[in-house]
Amino acid sequence: MKSRSPDLGFRLGTGVFAVLLVLIVCGIGVELARVSMPSIQKFGLAFWRTDVWDPVVGDFGALPFIWGTLYSSILALLIATPIAIGIAVFISELCPAVLRQPLMFLTELLAAIPSIVYGLWGIFVLVPAVRSIETSMPEVLRQLPLFSGPPLGLGMLSAALILAVMVIPFSSSVSREVLKSVPAAQREGAYALGATRFEAIRAALFYARTGIVGAVMLGFGRALGETMAVTMVIGNTPQVSLSLFAPQYTMAAVIANEFAEAADDLHLAALVEIGLVLFIITLIVNSFSRLLIWSMARTVSPAAEIPTETAEAAA
Amino acid sequence: MNRTRFRKLISSLFVAFCAGAVVIALIPLAFILFFVVSQGVRALNVDFFTRLPQPVGEPGGGMGNAIVGTLIVSGLAAVMAVPIGVISGIYMSEYAGGRFASVTRFAADTLNGVPSIVIGLFAYGVAVMPLRHFSALAGGFALGVMMIPIIARTTEELLLLVPGTIREGALALGATRARAVFSVVLPAALPGIVTGIVLALARIAGETAPLLFTSLNNRFFSTSLTQPISTLTVQVYTYATSPYDDWHRQAWAGALVLVAIVLVCSLLARFATRRLERMHARA
Numbered sequence: 001m002k003s004r005s006p007d008l009g010f011r012l013g014t015g016v017f018a019v020l021l022v023l024i025v026c027g028i029g030v031e032l033a034r035v036s037m038p039s040i041q042k043f044g045l046a047f048w049r050t051d052v053w054d055p056v057v058g059d060f061g062a063l064p065f066i067w068g069t070l071y072s073s074i075l076a077l078l079i080a081t082p083i084a085i086g087i088a089v090f091i092s093e094l095c096p097a098v099l100r101q102p103l104m105f106l107t108e109l110l111a112a113i114p115s116i117v118y119g120l121w122g123i124f125v126l127v128p129a130v131r132s133i134e135t136s137m138p139e140v141l142r143q144l145p146l147f148s149g150p151p152l153g154l155g156m157l158s159a160a161l162i163l164a165v166m167v168i169p170f171s172s173s174v175s176r177e178v179l180k181s182v183p184a185a186q187r188e189g190a191y192a193l194g195a196t197r198f199e200a201i202r203a204a205l206f207y208a209r210t211g212i213v214g215a216v217m218l219g220f221g222r223a224l225g226e227t228m229a230v231t232m233v234i235g236n237t238p239q240v241s242l243s244l245f246a247p248q249y250t251m252a253a254v255i256a257n258e259f260a261e262a263a264d265d266l267h268l269a270a271l272v273e274i275g276l277v278l279f280i281i282t283l284i285v286n287s288f289s290r291l292l293i294w295s296m297a298r299t300v301s302p303a304a305e306i307p308t309e310t311a312e313a314a315a
Numbered sequence: 316m317n318r319t320r321f322r323k324l325i326s327s328l329f330v331a332f333c334a335g336a337v338v339i340a341l342i343p344l345a346f347i348l349f350f351v352v353s354q355g356v357r358a359l360n361v362d363f364f365t366r367l368p369q370p371v372g373e374p375g376g377g378m379g380n381a382i383v384g385t386l387i388v389s390g391l392a393a394v395m396a397v398p399i400g401v402i403s404g405i406y407m408s409e410y411a412g413g414r415f416a417s418v419t420r421f422a423a424d425t426l427n428g429v430p431s432i433v434i435g436l437f438a439y440g441v442a443v444m445p446l447r448h449f450s451a452l453a454g455g456f457a458l459g460v461m462m463i464p465i466i467a468r469t470t471e472e473l474l475l476l477v478p479g480t481i482r483e484g485a486l487a488l489g490a491t492r493a494r495a496v497f498s499v500v501l502p503a504a505l506p507g508i509v510t511g512i513v514l515a516l517a518r519i520a521g522e523t524a525p526l527l528f529t530s531l532n533n534r535f536f537s538t539s540l541t542q543p544i545s546t547l548t549v550q551v552y553t554y555a556t557s558p559y560d561d562w563h564r565q566a567w568a569g570a571l572v573l574v575a576i577v578l579v580c581s582l583l584a585r586f587a588t589r590r591l592e593r594m595h596a597r598a
Contacts, residue, residue, distance in 0.1 A: 278433055
């Protein structure tokens, strides 16, 4: 018993820092709830149903922001998912071994470029390009609700495109890991039955479906919280519109734009409440996606648990 | 026979689609790098690194204060995040099977997924509101919070990679657990952990959103920790959204510096990991 006491000290000493990490996460939730209390008490659930945002009068409704966040993220996901899965399949199954490392490096670089650089590029290169697409679109199509609105370039389409580019590396690298964990026997079995390459990969993808859905959701979580690039290209106009060309707004963007110059405490509280809900949504999305990836890893190989056991055995 | 040909056609189309997906993703990367380099080089000169921002209408000037500011704020973040990250990483790997280690791991992954703007709000509530003052310290705190989970998870993963025989050797010689970890296991994983810290630094140096209302911005040269401070990213944001051509040029130059930082760090990390892998392969 005596010889164990120094180990206990070690356990407590390192444990304190682990507790600190957990406390920070809890602290974020508590702190945001505390600061946003005036707004929660004043507006209640109506905050999420009304679309008036008037800091001067002190009337706040967050519907346009939550709409903009969800709409832009879902559009981005629709664009990014097939591409991300395609990349994952290409790198893990199809590409020559020489290309594998460089391609992985390049897609990771896409994730490493700072958001502000995406935004800068978005303002000066992507937005003018989208504007010229909008102006060259036939008048008949412009009548549709999906394409109505002024041809500004700044708007939902630019935001969704830039988000898609930013999300691709996340979804594709996780999908790649998931695909790698599919047992070779799955593909070999398919080939043995005379399957073509596509059919064998389809079998592997089907086997990995849970993990791939998790990878896509992880990308969704990133897209929901992305701030700078979206703020710079979405047009920052609070309105609920289906149109891809209409300038809109997101939850993260309104906080970025208005927080430093918030008019009064209520305005501040309303912005923090938006942040609180963004925190909760991303928390749910991320936890769910990790659960999917984790359950996939578990079904594939019970062997994945071995390292932890050896660590315990060593203890 | 016809059926077989059809299946083969589908298969080839699928392969083509996957290769196409890679090309589609690399096009924006090439575009971004091309524009950042070609536009950025035009405004990049010695003044950019040494001078202060000029008032509107006066050409020239630079981001000297913002570069120093980014170094200070990132440094503060590292001072806060490295001890917390590394030691909680040690805890997670040492007690990997335990319940609280899983809780910590979950917290780290959760924190990693929290949007950076929300971290900014948290830092505002914790570090700006009580002091009633935007400050470099608050910016460093926000970035530090973002850095902790990255370092913690990297440390944990790398420690688990250290062969069990090494630690068992230390324990067999009668070392306490603390001794085994700090003198034997940690040094074995140290190069990898340092690489992870450098990568984390590169990532947070490129963050803008958490700094918008913590360290704010400053037109002047400041090294005070309790004053608002200018950073490269916030300065690029301010310039990019301004209507002045000269400021736009400066913004591109700032973006070039940011991308260069990220690129150099990634390449260094890649180089270092390769060497590590080779070392492990030999051992």
